Amino acid sequence: MAFSVNTNSNAMAALRSLSSTQNNLTTIQSQIQSGLKIGSATDDPSTFVIAQGMRGDVGALKAVQEGLNFGTATLNMALAAATQVSDQLTDMQAKITQAQNDGLDVTILQDEADEMVSQITTIVSSAEFNGINLIDNGGTTSGMTVLTGLGGATLSIAEQNATTTGLGINGLDLSSEKTTLTLDNSLSISSGNTLTFAFGGETHIFEFYEGATALTSSPDEANGTYVHGVQIDTAAESFQEMIGNLASAMRTEAGLTVNIGEDGVVDVIAAGQTITTTNGVAGGVTAADGVGGGGIAAVDAAKTAIGSVLTTLGTAANRLESQAEFTQVLTDKIEEGLGILVDANLAEVSAKLQSEQTKEQLGIQSLSIANAASQSILGLFR
Known part of the structure; x- marks a missing residue:
């Protein structure tokens, strides 16, 4: 080969090799810092775009999960109130039955029944969660719609009527016909x-x-x-x-x-x-x-009505709970798939780091040797 001080091909080759090694070390260092093998579109454009879409799905599912939790909390509030109404009706049934016995002061029992009716009104009006009352048909809401999945899937929960008017006990008379x-x-x-x-x-x-x-x-x-x-x-x-x-x-x-x-x-x-x-x-x-027996019949009908309310709300609550569990599982699976696509294998990265660091040291030595080769030309002119 020709000896030249203008062109040192060995030094250029050593420099290219050293630059490649340092680029690999930069990539490895980025993977160690972020934990990702694909952290930007320059790493793998198509995979990065797919990963971004999956991240969007995960974010949307987490928003759905929050909505399901809110819907469950609203339903639980309504269920608790409806259960209290049912308990009041059970107590009221006992008062009406007592009123059928001779020798009892029906006026006192009627006063107690009136208080129970008033208490039911208070319970129903208080069963509001964040502005939504699912058992007050005379309120300002008209039910609730809960987002249950991606693509706009929803569950509509109709407003129930657990008011005294809806139950047919407003103005209840124990001795009525x-x-x-x-x-x-x-x-x-x-x-x-x-x-x-x-x-x-x-x-x-x-x-x-x-x-x-x-x-x-x-x-x-x-x-x-x-x-x-x-x-x-x-x-x-x-x-x-x-x-x-x-x-x-x-x-x-x-x-x-x-x-x-x-x-x-x-x-x-x-x-x-x-x-x-x-x-x-x-x-x-x-x-x-x-x-x-009008009073007894009215309370019996009210108990049937509140039973229907409890069934409707309980069924909806169970469905939301099941949907929330499924949404969590779906979120976990998407995140697992996302990890397979973009997460770095740190054990593999660690092995590559050791290898590239060794190659870098060898590259520096190789470049040093190549640069020193041109000094040997001076010996020809002594």
């Missing part, structure tokens, strides 16, 4: 038939109609007369289904408590107020007013 409707197989309901209930100074007319048939009864709301339509389909619905439609309208539109028994007897209670019934159905319905 009730109206019973006895149904039989000859029941014949057609469009235009009516059932009228008068109580508390109001008259509520329930008129059956089919299709788009207009109602024929005339309301006079200024004087307390209200007309409620009950839609039926005589061709497709059984009389049980039509009576179910009637009961739904009576509950939601007139605030009546309605119990439908398997024996064909329908109990109608107006929160302890006396009801007068006018039957406008062609046949199959026998109405009886002034039947005893």
Whole structure:
């Protein structure tokens, strides 16, 4: 090979090798500091983009988890209050039963029952968590929607009605009576038939109609007369289904408590107020007013209603709890997958560090030898 002081190819080769070794050492040092083998798009663009998407999913799932925790806390508040309402109704049932015995001062028992009704109102109005009350149908909220997963999946929890009005015990009278409707197989309901209930100074007319048939009864709301339509389909619905439609309208539109028994007897209670019934159905319905046990029937219906509230809220709470557990598992699995993609194997990195440090020392020595080689040329000119 030619001897030249202008070009030292050995020194340039040694320098390239030393620069490569130092670049490797820089990469290794970055992995040790961050714990990541892919910390930026320059390390591996496609893998880095995938990892960023997975990090976004993890962040979104953690936000979902927070929402699930909030929803669970709200439901737990409502469940605790509904349980207290149920306990109050159990105590109230004992007072009503006592009132049926001769020789007891019903006035004192009535005062206690009134306090229990007031306590239920207090419990329901206090069952609010961060502005949401799931058992006060007369409140400002209309249920709750909880985000349960990525992509906008949600669970809607309807607001329940555990108020004294919704339970049918507002103004409860321990010695009140009730109206019973006895149904039989000859029941014949057609469009235009009516059932009228008068109580508390109001008259509520329930008129059956089919299709788009207009109602024929005339309301006079200024004087307390209200007309409620009950839609039926005589061709497709059984009389049980039509009576179910009637009961739904009576509950939601007139605030009546309605119990439908398997024996064909329908109990109608107006929160302890006396009801007068006018039957406008062609046949199959026998109405009886002034039947005893209205207070007991009202509380029994209230217990059934609060049981439904507890079932609905408890089922929703269980679902949120299950979803929260699944979300946590899903988050952990995504983080595990992310780690496989971008985490550095520090045992492997440690071995490489030792190797590259040795190569660096050898490279420095090699470059020193290559640089000294040009000094040998001076010996040719002595």
